[in-house]
Amino acid sequence: MWQVRIIAFQPNDIHVFLNEKALALVDAKSRQKLKQFYHKEDAFRGLIARLLPRLLVKEYDIGSEDLFFGTTQHGKPYMTITSAAPIGYNITHDNGLIGMVYSTGDDLFADPPAYRLGIDVMKLSPPKGERIIDFINIFSEQLTALERSILLTNPPLPESETLRRFYLIWTLKEAYTKALGLGLGFDFRQIEYDVPRDKVRINGNPPIGWQFVRFQVNNMESGQEYTYVGVAARFVSERNGGEQEVEGKVESEYPNNWLKIQSAVSFMEEASLKLGNWN
Numbered sequence: 001m002w003q004v005r006i007i008a009f010q011p012n013d014i015h016v017f018l019n020e021k022a023l024a025l026v027d028a029k030s031r032q033k034l035k036q037f038y039h040k041e042d043a044f045r046g047l048i049a050r051l052l053p054r055l056l057v058k059e060y061d062i063g064s065e066d067l068f069f070g071t072t073q074h075g076k077p078y079m080t081i082t083s084a085a086p087i088g089y090n091i092t093h094d095n096g097l098i099g100m101v102y103s104t105g106d107d108l109f110a111d112p113p114a115y116r117l118g119i120d121v122m123k124l125s126p127p128k129g130e131r132i133i134d135f136i137n138i139f140s141e142q143l144t145a146l147e148r149s150i151l152l153t154n155p156p157l158p159e160s161e162t163l164r165r166f167y168l169i170w171t172l173k174e175a176y177t178k179a180l181g182l183g184l185g186f187d188f189r190q191i192e193y194d195v196p197r198d199k200v201r202i203n204g205n206p207p208i209g210w211q212f213v214r215f216q217v218n219n220m221e222s223g224q225e226y227t228y229v230g231v232a233a234r235f236v237s238e239r240n241g242g243e244q245e246v247e248g249k250v251e252s253e254y255p256n257n258w259l260k261i262q263s264a265v266s267f268m269e270e271a272s273l274k275l276g277n278w279n
Contacts, residue, residue, distance in 0.1 A: 002103035002258065004119065004232050007048050008219040009096050009264030014044045017268040025275045026050045045093045048264065051271045052100040053079055053089050058274050060084060060104075070113070076181040078114035088115030090178055094228065095123045096221045101232045109209075109237040111181060118179030120171040121217075121230030124163050132159050136166060142188035143169070150195060165195045167229050168214060172200065172250070175212070175233040198250040206248035211236050213251045215259055 018040055023031045030050050037043035057067055057079070066083040081087060089102040101119040110116050127135040136143075136151050143151070147169055151162055172193045177186050192201045200212055210233060217228045231250070 001105065002101070002107050002117075002234060004213070004215065004259050005052065005100045005102070006121075006215075006217055006230075006259070006261045007052070007098045007264055007267050008217065008261065009044065009048070009098075010219075010221055011041075013264040013268075014040050017264065018044045018047065022047060022268065022272070025271055026054070044264075045098055048098045048267065049091045049093060049100075051267075051275070052091065052098070053087075053102070054275060055267075055271050056089070056100075056102060057081065057087065060087070072114050072181050074181050076114045076178070080113050086112065086115075088113075088117050090117045090119050092119045092121050092174075092178075092230065094121050095125075096219045096226070097121050097123070097217060097228050099230060101234065103234060107234075107236070109235050114181050116179045116181075116235035117233070118175040118177070119230065119232045120174035120178065121228050122167045122171055124160070124167060124227045124229060126159065126163060132162050136162070139166075139170070142173070144189050144192045146192055146194060164229060168195050168231065169193045171229060172212060172214070172231040172233070175231040176200075176202075176207075176210075179233045179235065193250070198252065200248045200250055208247055209235055209237050210247075211251070212249075213258065215252075217261060 023034060026034070026047070034043045034046050037046060062081055062084050066081055068080045069077065070080070071077050077091065079087065079089070085105045086108055087102060087104050088108050089100055092099045099119050099121050101117050103115065103117055108115050126132065133152060136148075140148060151165055156162070157165075173188045173191045176191055190203050193199075200207055212231060212233050214229065214231045217230070218225050219228065
């Protein structure tokens with residue numbers, strides 16, 4: 001099984017749920033780190049990011065004594081479970097959204113214990129005080145010639161479409177490198193996303209055995225609705241990839257209810273109910 005879970009929050013949620021009772025749902029080391037955040041928004045995002053995998057394993061009836069959290073040498077978080085099948089996951093957040101992609105059992109391939117799963121999400125907000133073309137040019141060295149051509153068209157695209165394409169390109173690149181568990185310094189030009197055709201190439205070739213799914217989520221923040229886009233990437237093995245997926249195709253439909261969206265209010269209430277005596 002695999003799924004993407006998105007938790008959406010509003011500014012008021014921070015003041016309601018960022019308290020000692022909520023912090024008690026995670027371990028002492030995590031509580032200490034969360035209290036060190038200067039901005040409450042960062043602490044709240046960090047709290048939900050820690051609760052997401054804990055609530056996930058709770059759903060599989062796994063006790064905290066059988067669970068260990070760690071990071072790879074490149075800093076990618078993972079968890080190991082001593083009493084059950086492994087679960088791979090990856091977390092992302094931006095502004096009012098926190099997302100997690102996870103996979104279990106036979107859907108996990110390559111590079112344990114973190115496995116090859118990645119997710120990234122970004123808010124479609126225009127750069128402040130900067131022209132779109134100048135904003136795109138800042139990242140030009142990380143874009144391929146094709147990607148620049150589909151962003152900086154003649155005549156120009158509407159700014160909203162230019163931003164949507166750019167953020168989809170960027171989140172796919174981030175999701176793929178996070179799935180590989182790579183550190184900083186990876187050349188993003190090795191990854192090319194042709195957004196209009198929903199095609200991906202890695203070093204000019206279709207990425208055999210990989211699945212990419214893009215998604216869009218709207219969230220109300222301070223009385224205004226904002227749009228986010230994101231991409232989840234996972235390795236499904238060379239054995240199955242050619243049979244189950246069109247190589248290099250980015251999916252956008254909702255197969256098998258893989259996308260679950262939940263408000264922070266309901267998520268925190270559920271976490272408090274199910275994890276109250278878990279640690």
